[in-house]
Amino acid sequence: MSSAPSTRQPIVVAANRLPVMRTDDGWAPSPGGLVRALLPMLRETGGTWVGWTGDPDDAAEPFEVDGVELEPVPISAKEVELYYEGFSNDGLWPLYHDALRESTYDFDQWDAYERVNQRFADKLAEISPPNAIVWVHDYQLQLVPKMLRKQRSDVTIGFFLHIPFPPFELFSRLPWRAEVIEGLLGCDLIGFQRPMGASNFIRSAQQLLQVDEHDRIIECIDHQTRVGVFPISIDVAEVEETAAGRATRQRMSQIRARLGDPEVILLGVDRLDYTKGIGLRLEAFGALLESGELDPERHVLVQVATPTREAVEHYQDERQEIERLVGEINGRFGRIGLPVIHYLYQTLGFDELIALYRAGDVMLVTPFRDGMNLVAKEYAAAHIDGDGVLVLSEFAGAADELTDAVLVNPHDDQALQQAIITAVEMHRHERRERMTGLRDQISKSDVQGWADRFLRELSAAPNLPPSDNA
Ligand code: F6P
Numbered sequence: 001m002s003s004a005p006s007t008r009q010p011i012v013v014a015a016n017r018l019p020v021m022r023t024d025d026g027w028a029p030s031p032g033g034l035v036r037a038l039l040p041m042l043r044e045t046g047g048t049w050v051g052w053t054g055d056p057d058d059a060a061e062p063f064e065v066d067g068v069e070l071e072p073v074p075i076s077a078k079e080v081e082l083y084y085e086g087f088s089n090d091g092l093w094p095l096y097h098d099a100l101r102e103s104t105y106d107f108d109q110w111d112a113y114e115r116v117n118q119r120f121a122d123k124l125a126e127i128s129p130p131n132a133i134v135w136v137h138d139y140q141l142q143l144v145p146k147m148l149r150k151q152r153s154d155v156t157i158g159f160f161l162h163i164p165f166p167p168f169e170l171f172s173r174l175p176w177r178a179e180v181i182e183g184l185l186g187c188d189l190i191g192f193q194r195p196m197g198a199s200n201f202i203r204s205a206q207q208l209l210q211v212d213e214h215d216r217i218i219e220c221i222d223h224q225t226r227v228g229v230f231p232i233s234i235d236v237a238e239v240e241e242t243a244a245g246r247a248t249r250q251r252m253s254q255i256r257a258r259l260g261d262p263e264v265i266l267l268g269v270d271r272l273d274y275t276k277g278i279g280l281r282l283e284a285f286g287a288l289l290e291s292g293e294l295d296p297e298r299h300v301l302v303q304v305a306t307p308t309r310e311a312v313e314h315y316q317d318e319r320q321e322i323e324r325l326v327g328e329i330n331g332r333f334g335r336i337g338l339p340v341i342h343y344l345y346q347t348l349g350f351d352e353l354i355a356l357y358r359a360g361d362v363m364l365v366t367p368f369r370d371g372m373n374l375v376a377k378e379y380a381a382a383h384i385d386g387d388g389v390l391v392l393s394e395f396a397g398a399a400d401e402l403t404d405a406v407l408v409n410p411h412d413d414q415a416l417q418q419a420i421i422t423a424v425e426m427h428r429h430e431r432r433e434r435m436t437g438l439r440d441q442i443s444k445s446d447v448q449g450w451a452d453r454f455l456r457e458l459s460a461a462p463n464l465p466p467s468d469n470a
Contacts, residue, residue, distance in 0.1 A: 009156070009459060010129045011047035013038055014120055014144060015137040016084070018051035018070050027065050031350045033235040033374065033447040041451060043067045047132075050123050056080045073123055075116060082112035085311050088140045094314070095174060096139060096166050097275045097369040098395075101314045105175050114143060117183070121147030128155050133458060136187075138162045143179065146186030149223075158189045158458040160230065163371040164397070165197035168204045178208045185211070185220050188461035191230040191454055193371045193397040198227050226461070230454050231397060232372050236446040239381040242354045251355035259359075260338050263298040264424050267360030269353065269375050270367075272305035272345065274318040277366040277393065277410045279325055282341065284416045286329040289340065293421055296333040296340040301364075302356065304344045319345070357382035362389045362423040365396060366410040372397035376405070380438035389423040389431055390438060401445070404437030 019035040020027040029035055042049060048069040053060050056077035063070055075083065086109035094101040121144045124134055136144050136159045145157045171177055181204055184190055192198040198216065205211045205218055212219045216227040242248055259265060266285070270276040285301050288294040305322060309315045326343045333340045348356070357363070363379040373396040380390060380402070392398060392405035399407055406426075408419035426434075 009045065009131060009133045011042055011045050011455070012050065012124060012128045012132050012134045012155075013042065013047065013137065014050040014124055014134065014141060016052055016088075016140040018053055018072060019049055020065050020070065021054075027063065027070075029066055033233065033238075036235045036238060037447040037451045039066055039068050041455070042069075046129075048127055050120060050127070071123060071127055073116075073120055079112050079116055081311070082106075082109045083116040084140070085309065087113040089309050090312050090314070091174075092139045093163070095170060096163050098164075098166070099170050099173075100275055100368055103173070105173075110176055117141055117143035118147055120144050121151065124148050124155075125151035128152060130154055131156070133158065133455065135160070135455070135458070143183035144186075146183045149186040153222075156458060156461050157187045158191065158454065159184060159187045160191040160232075160454060161197065161371070162193070162232065164194070164369055165192055165200045165204075167200050168207055171200070171204050172207070177204070181205050181208050185209075185218065185225050187225050188223065189226045189228060189454070189458045191228050193229070193231055194400055195229050197371075198229050202227055226457070228454075228457055230450055231401060231445065232374070232450050233442065233445045233447045234374050234377045234381060235448070236381050236442055239354060239378055240384055242351060243358055243382040243384050248351065248355045248358060251352070252358040255355060255359040259300050259302070259342065262300045264300075264361045265359055266299065266301040266362045266364055266420070266424070267356060267379075268301065268303040268305075268364045268366075269356065270305060270365075271308040272315065272319055272322065273308060274314055275367050275369055277368050278303065278305060279318070279321050280368075280410055280413070280416065281364050281366045282322065282325040282329060284413060284420055285341070286325070286332070287413070288417055288420060289329070289333045293417075294424070296335070296338075299424065300338075300340055300342065302342045302344075302360070304346070304348060304353075304356070306347050307345060353378070354382050358385070360388065362391060362420070364391050364420070365398070365405075366391065366393045366408065366416065367396050368393070368410055370396040370398075374398075376402055377442050380435065380442050383435055383439070386432050386435050386439070387428070388435055389426050390434075391419050391423050401441050402438055404434040404441070406434075 019030050021030050048071055050071045052075050053072050059074050060072040090104045095103045128134055131154050133156050145159055202213050218225045270278055326341050330339045330341055357379045365373055365376045376392050376398040390405040392407055393410045394407050406419045406423050409415050
């Protein structure tokens with residue numbers, strides 16, 4: 001599907017990471033729907049993407065990928081430790097995910113977070129054309145909107161939070177809670193994944209800054225900040241096309257054969273993050289083998305756990321626990337040459353993932369809390385055969401839309417086991433009916449539509465000159 005930019009204003013995107021990765025032949029666009037949705041818009045409007053290359057102390061000059069200008073923001077090794085691993089991923093990340101782990105609140109980390117946010121804002125102020133639309137992404141950059149507005153009152157500023165925004169009772173633990181809300185209120189439009197995130201944010205703004213709000217519009221001193229709900233999606237056409245390819249079909253058959261042609265392949269695909277509920281899922285699988293409701297000769301689980309944030313202790317602990325469980329369950333129920341859990345601690349390429357989705361009869365997406373979870377949407381989009389069952393946590397944003405999944409509360413181990421059995425034993429007719437429902441839903445809302453809707457609302461913000469509002 002081609003992306004129709006909703007505005008002719010130049011668009012400038014800011015995200016912690018640039019949308020590229022290093023390959024043997026230089027830089028290439030990173031995989032993923034967000035990048036595929038935004039790059040064409042930037043190209044068509046002459047826009048720019050501002051972000052970090054992912055390497056510490058990288059003083060890369062601006063460069064171009066796929067006709068889009070990329071502006072690197074350097075981050076030192078010490079700042080990676082304090083701003084990225086520390087404040088963003090050991091402070092905000094657990095707090096915003098139901099405080100599933102203790103957060104670290106440390107002044108030096110906050111200081112580095114402010115400093116890096118200021119660097120992003122300065123770069124945006126320097127390179128944004130007059131009246132540009134600036135779209136800032138995610139929790140690593142929450143202070144940027146206010147910092148940018150101070151320097152450039154002509155630009156229109158949007159922010160999208162990809163992760164949940166916590167209830168005030170949790171958010172108020174943050175020592176710099178007022179500063180974060182003030183930072184975000186520099187925006188013309190703030191987007192959340194779910195209605196709950198939007199109302200949590202509004203309540204925090206009211207409690208901490210006594211702002212006036214009506215119909216999701218917050219009155220600030222010199223402007224209004226609108227709050228909206230924009231559930232993100234995937235590049236449906238890209239997933240479907242890849243899923244339909246010959247190479248994918250061949251690889252899918254090969255995967256099934258390599259796994260010993262089991263009756264049912266259960267599948268998990270996650271970043272190795274403690275929010276994803278991987279351990280609980282493995283325990284449920286082990287308990288069902290133990291009770292005999294699943295049979296190692298007929299049922300196997302493939303768990304892909306993508307390495308992520310490996311320097312953060314909570315992630316190291318989670319990996320240890322997952323690998324202990326995999327070893328324990330395989331030791332107990334595996335046979336020579338046929339483990340019952342196939343565990344890959346690896347980053348798989350897009351094509352391999354799509355083949356795995358197609359091979360998976362039952363997809364297990366069981367996070368304790370997740371902003372959206374695009375794996376759930378990719379699984380359904382990849383099932384062009386109209387078969388396959390999705391088991392989905394109620395605590396993933398995707399549960400609002402994917403109501404034809406087998407929805408489950410992952411905190412309830414009995415319910416999780418029951419959901420797995422329901423999925424494994426589901427009659428073909430019901431499987432197909434539910435998959436049709438999932439695929440209909442996803443085809444109505446892909447990532448291009450998401451970006452388009454956000455930018456349309458943003459470009460209708462009052463501080464744009466009327467002639468540019470068309
Ligand atoms: O959606 C949450 C998020 O942190 C994104 O900002 C990021 O692109 C993705 O997860 C991967 O995380 P990281 O950049 O820390 O590897």
